[in-house]
Amino acid sequence: MKELPKVELHLHLEGAAPPAFIRGLAAEKKVDLSGIFDERGHYRYKGFGEFLKVYEAATSVLTSPEDYRRLTLAVLEESAANGVVYGETFLSPDFCGGRDVGAWREYLHAIREAAVEAERTMGITLRGIITCIRHFGPEKARETAVCAAETAGDWIVGFGIAGDESVLAPKDFLWSFDCAREAGLRITAHSGEWGAPDTIRDTLATLNPERLGHGVRSIEDLALVDELAERGTVLEVCPGSNVALGIYTDFRAHPINELDRRGVKVTISTDDPPFFHTTMAREYEELHRAFDWDEGQFRRIARQSLDAAFCDADTKARIAKKLEA
Ligand SMILES: [Zn+2]
Numbered sequence: 001m002k003e004l005p006k007v008e009l010h011l012h013l014e015g016a017a018p019p020a021f022i023r024g025l026a027a028e029k030k031v032d033l034s035g036i037f038d039e040r041g042h043y044r045y046k047g048f049g050e051f052l053k054v055y056e057a058a059t060s061v062l063t064s065p066e067d068y069r070r071l072t073l074a075v076l077e078e079s080a081a082n083g084v085v086y087g088e089t090f091l092s093p094d095f096c097g098g099r100d101v102g103a104w105r106e107y108l109h110a111i112r113e114a115a116v117e118a119e120r121t122m123g124i125t126l127r128g129i130i131t132c133i134r135h136f137g138p139e140k141a142r143e144t145a146v147c148a149a150e151t152a153g154d155w156i157v158g159f160g161i162a163g164d165e166s167v168l169a170p171k172d173f174l175w176s177f178d179c180a181r182e183a184g185l186r187i188t189a190h191s192g193e194w195g196a197p198d199t200i201r202d203t204l205a206t207l208n209p210e211r212l213g214h215g216v217r218s219i220e221d222l223a224l225v226d227e228l229a230e231r232g233t234v235l236e237v238c239p240g241s242n243v244a245l246g247i248y249t250d251f252r253a254h255p256i257n258e259l260d261r262r263g264v265k266v267t268i269s270t271d272d273p274p275f276f277h278t279t280m281a282r283e284y285e286e287l288h289r290a291f292d293w294d295e296g297q298f299r300r301i302a303r304q305s306l307d308a309a310f311c312d313a314d315t316k317a318r319i320a321k322k323l324e325a
Contacts, residue, residue, distance in 0.1 A: 001083075004295065005325065006084045006085065006298075006302055007085065007302050007305035008087045008268070008270065009308065010267075011089045011271065011272075012272050013072065013089045014059040014071070014092075015272025015273075017071055018074050018274055022058045023037065023041070029061055033061070036057050042274070043058065045275075048246075051275060059095065062095065065107045070114070076115070076122060076124050077118070082280040083280065083281065085123065085125065085319060085322045086124070086125045086319045087127075088127045089126060091108075091111065091128045091129065091130055093130065093144050093148075094136060099140060099143040101150050101151075104150075111128065115155075127156075127310060129158035129159065130148035130185075131190075132145065132159075134164055138176070141161070142179070145175070145176035145179040145180050148179075148183065149179050149180060152180070152184050157185065157310035157311055157312075158187065159180030159181075159185040159186075160187065160213065161177075162213065163190070165193060166195070169202065170202055170203050174207070187210055188236065190212075191203035191209075191213065192212060192214055192216060192217040192218055193213065193247065194247070196217060197221035200215060200224060201224060204233070210233065210234060211308060213236050214238065215233070216242060216254070216256070216259070219255035225262050229263035229264050232265060234304075238269045239268070240270060240277075240286065241271035244276035245276075251286040252291075257291040265304055268287070269283075302323050
């Protein structure tokens with residue numbers, strides 16, 4: 001499964017930080033993070049609350065553009081080793097310069113520098129999607145949207161929202177999404193990971209995203225599933241993440257197969273891979289085991305993912321050749 005060419009649309013850059021990279025950075029900065037790793041060196045946590053704490057501790061050592069340049073290289077190395085030929089990553093100016101446009105530009109410059117190097121040395125192409133953080137509130141989201149609008153272009157291609165789905169509502173972020181859309185950015189939104197189907201309906205009606213982060217709980221309302229299929233809304237599905245956080249007991253209980261069967265455009269991603277002890281190759285292997293998905297199915301989904309990518313047509317045509325190879 002490793003060698004099959006893959007497209008990944010839902011990956012949080014900080015959440016993809018390899019534990020060894022974070023340990024190295026912590027040692028350089030003389031920060032003691034030993035408590036967040038288990039004896040095998042993996043991130044250690046139980047349940048969603050602890051996951052957030054470990055996540056926060058791990059990412060607390062990422063404090064400069066140079067840290068992000070190295071992080072991006074480490075993450076892309078892992079992705080490329082799993083057969084990913086094109087990826088989009090979520091970036092948050094909240095963590096990169098505290099939403100100051102000037103500081104954000106410096107972080108972005110460093111991240112793009114790493115992406116150029118990875119493309120040259122590993123043959124993987126990366127684009128960025130800026131996300132505001134829902135539980136940080138609408139005020140900060142506006143500042144994030146301004147950072148997004150100021151740097152929108154051929155590399156920053158999308159805008160989205162991540163964070164705690166249980167607080168505030170999509171309408172609270174309308175200004176930010178309008179601002180991003182006016183700057184030419186394509187829209188995705190985390191919805192229906194933890195939230196029930198009516199929260200997905202609200203997200204669709206208010207923000208009109210082309211893609212939904214997760215969206216899997218739509219399966220609890222088949223009329224909504226039909227609507228997603230009709231609208232052509234793409235779901236950025238992260239099965240291993242959902243299983244690791246206990247939304248579904250195992251891959252077999254995950255709705256991705258049923259959503260696909262009902263005509264919803266599903267894609268496969270890892271979300272925060274080392275935190276969920278997963279990789280793109282592992283997602284493929286588990287899906288093969290659970291639903292007997294074969295190479296043809298994976299190739300069809302990779303093509304569907306590329307069609308849903310936010311990059312320009314020339315880049316898509318170039319990646320399409322890699323998928324066909
Ligand atoms: Zn996510």
